[in-house]
Amino acid sequence: MTTSTSRRAAPARHRSAAGPRRRGSGRRGRLALGICLSLVLLVAAGAGWVYLRLNGDIKTFDAGGLSDNRPAAGSSKGENVLVIGSDARNDGNAALGGGDADDIGRSDTAFLLHIYADHKNAVAVSIPRDTLVTIPPCKLPDGKWTSARPDTMFNEAYSVGETEKGNPACTQNTVESITGLRVDHTVVVDFKGFAALTDVVGGVKVCLPQNVYERDLKPKLPTRGKLLFPKGEQTVSGQKALDYVRIRHGLGDGSDIGRIKRQQAFVASLMKEVKSNGLTPTKLLPLADAATKSLTVDPGLGSADKLISFAMSLKDIDLHNTKFVTIPWRYEGSRVAIVEPDASDLWAALKADRTLDGKDASGKKKATPSASPSTAPTAVSGKGIAVAVYNGTTVTGLAKKAAAELTADGFTVTGTATASSQDHTTTVVEYGPGHKVEAQTVARVFPGAAIQPVTADGVNVVVGQSYQGGATASPTPTAVPKDVADSARSADDNPCSNLTYG
Template identity: 45%
Template structure:
C-alpha cells in the first residue's frame, strides 16, 4: 500500500454539516507548571503485554532475553511539568499508537521509500476505569485538523507550534513525545502510559497467534492493501489482518473514519479470541509470541522492563471485549477540504469530561457526527 500523505476524499454522511462555520480546531491548552511529573492496534499492544505475563510465569529463564527486546522512551522527561494533572480516582489513560515507519520490515508493508519519516497511522486513547474491569477507548482520526502545541522530542529537539495541521503530523514531527503532548492538549487528560506497535511486528504477532477469526457482512476488496475478502467467516493471517486494519478504500465511505470502525471491530475480535489460545500448553508457541511481542512494542520508560510490563498487563487481564466501549472522537467533515475532518468541540468535550471524571461516555456525544459507514461490516466469528 502506498504511503498516504494526502488521504482520499471522504464522502459526507447524511445530515452532516459541511459549512464554513463548522471549521473548528482542537486547541492546545497551556497550564501552569507543576512540581511533578502500527498500522497496528490497541489489542496488539495489550496482547503483547498479556503474553509477556505468560512468558514471565511459563518461561522465566528467558527473562533477560525478553527484557533486552524492549524499547522504551523517556517521555516524561521530554514533556516536563506543563501537563494535565494525574487523575486521583484510580483510573489510567494510555495512548496507543500504530506507527507507520518507512524502514526495516515496515518499508515493504508501508509501501513507501525508506525516507526516514514516520507517521502515527492509528491512535487510540485507552481509559482504564477504576477497578480495572472495564475500559473506554477513543480513536482519534489521523486526518483531524488541529492546532499542534510546541513540543520537545525525546532527543531534546524543539518543535514550534503549528495551526491547522493534521493530527498525525505530531508524531511525524516530534515522535512519541509530541504525539502525547498533542493528545493531552486536545483532551485535557494526562497520558499515564504510552504504547506503540509497528507494522511488521503486528503482522508477525498475528501469525504467531495462529491468525484471527472474523466474519464480514459484505465483501471487502482493496488491491492497495492486498485484501480480497468475500462476505463470510475467515481466519486472517498476519498479512490479511494488517490489510484489514489499513484499508480505507474497500469499505464504507473511503475515509479514515471507516478504517477506524474496522480497526475497532478487529480489536474486539482479537480480544475475544486471544483468551482461548492456550499458550501455556505450547512452550514453543509461547516463546515465539512473547519474543515477537516484546520486539513489537515501544513503551514509555515506566513500562520499559519485562517486570513493569508484566505488572501493567496483570492489571488489565479483567478487561474483555464485552467491557470495552469503543468510540471515535467526535468530528465533522471539513466543508473546505473533503480530505480532512474537524473536531466537533462541544461533543468532544463531553467525551473528555466523562473520562476525566471516570464516568461512561454519553451516547449522545457521538450522535450526529461523521462516522465512516463501515460499522457492522466486520465482527468476531461466532
C-alpha cells in the same frame, strides 16, 4: 465549531523548525497495530517468567520530549495509555507495508485507552489521523522546541522532527492538550509486531460485506487486480491481516472513519482469539516475543517487570467491558473537526471514571443515602487571573454577561469584544505559553468548555452558543454523549455486525 480564533495583535505565526510538513501519499490507519499492546499485557498477566525473554527486546523513547505543561498526575483515578500504530518503513517494515525504507516515521491512527479505576472496564477512544488540532510545542532532535501549530492534522505530531523513528512524545503532548487527561504510558507498535501477532494466534476472524480486490488496497492500479478477500467470514494472518486493516477504498464509504470502525472490529476479534487459545506458556511466550520485538514504550514501561506489573492490573477486564469508540467528530472540508461540547463531555466522563452507560467505575464504595452528593457547581476563585472575553456568537451582550460572571468569581476581566468569527457552538478557553493552569481554572466557570493552546500570551474566553450564563449553567457533565455511547463496539461483538464500516 471554529476551533481557533484570533482577535488581537499577536506575534507572527512561525513555521516549525522541523521544516516543511510532508504528507505521504501512502498514509494508512494503524489502530489494529497499536491495540495489540493491550493484548500482550493482558495475556502476560500471571506469567511472570516471560520477562526473562522480554527485557532485551523492549525499546524506549526519550521522555525529555514530554511537555512541562501537562495535566496533573492523578487527575483521574484510572490510567490512560496512548497506543500509536507506526507505519515506519525502517528495520524491515518496508517489506510488509511498501514505501521507502528511509522515509520519516508516521502514525495515521492512534487511540487513548482508558483503564477504569475498578480494573474491570476499559474504553479505547480513536483519534482520526486528519483531525484538526493545535499541536503544542514539541522537542526536535537537536534539542530545540517548536512553536505551537494551530489547525494542523493530528497525525503530523508524530512526524515532528522528521526522523525515521517518529516522535511519540509529541503525539503524547498533543493528546494531553486535546483531552486534558494525563497520559500515564505511551506505546508504539509497528508493521512487524502486528503481522507476527496475528501469525502467533493462528489467524483472526474477519467478515466482509463484499469482495475486495487489489485496487482497493492500491487505488492507482489500472485494473481491479486479483481477489484479495472474498465476501463473508474468513480467517486472516500475517500479510493478509495487515492488508485487511490497511484497506480503505472499496468498503463502506471509503473513509478513514470507516476504516477505524473496521479496525476496531478486527481488534475485538483478535482479543477473542487470544482468550480462546488459553493463557498457557506455549501460547504466551511466542505472543510476547512477537510484540516486544517491535514495541517502543515510554520509560515507565521500559522493562519486563514494569510491563508485567501493569498487566497484572488488567487481568480482570472482561471482553464485554472493553469498548471501542471514536472521538466526537464532524467533517470540515476534507478534514475532521472535533465536536464540542461532546468531546469535552467524553473526557469529563473518563476523568470521573464513568463508563459509557453511565456507571461509576471508580472502584469507590457507594455513599449511603443520607450522604448523597450535591449537584451544585464547586466554587471557583479567580483571584490573580486576568482574562479577555470575546463573543463567538451572534447573540448580543453574551461577552458582557460572561465577563460579569467572571468578575463575580474574582477574575480580572481585561476587556470584552467580538470574536473574529461568530459560529462557535461551545465556549473555548484559549491560553498562551505558561498559562494552562489559569485556563483550567477559567474553564470551571464554563462547564463543557474546550481548552486549547494558542501562540498569543494570556488567557482568552471565546463564548459559544452553549453558554447560558450565571445560575443556569450546569456543573461539568460526567455522562458520555448518547451518540458516542450508541456507536460503541464491545470486544465480544460478532465480527459480522455493522458491516457498513462508515
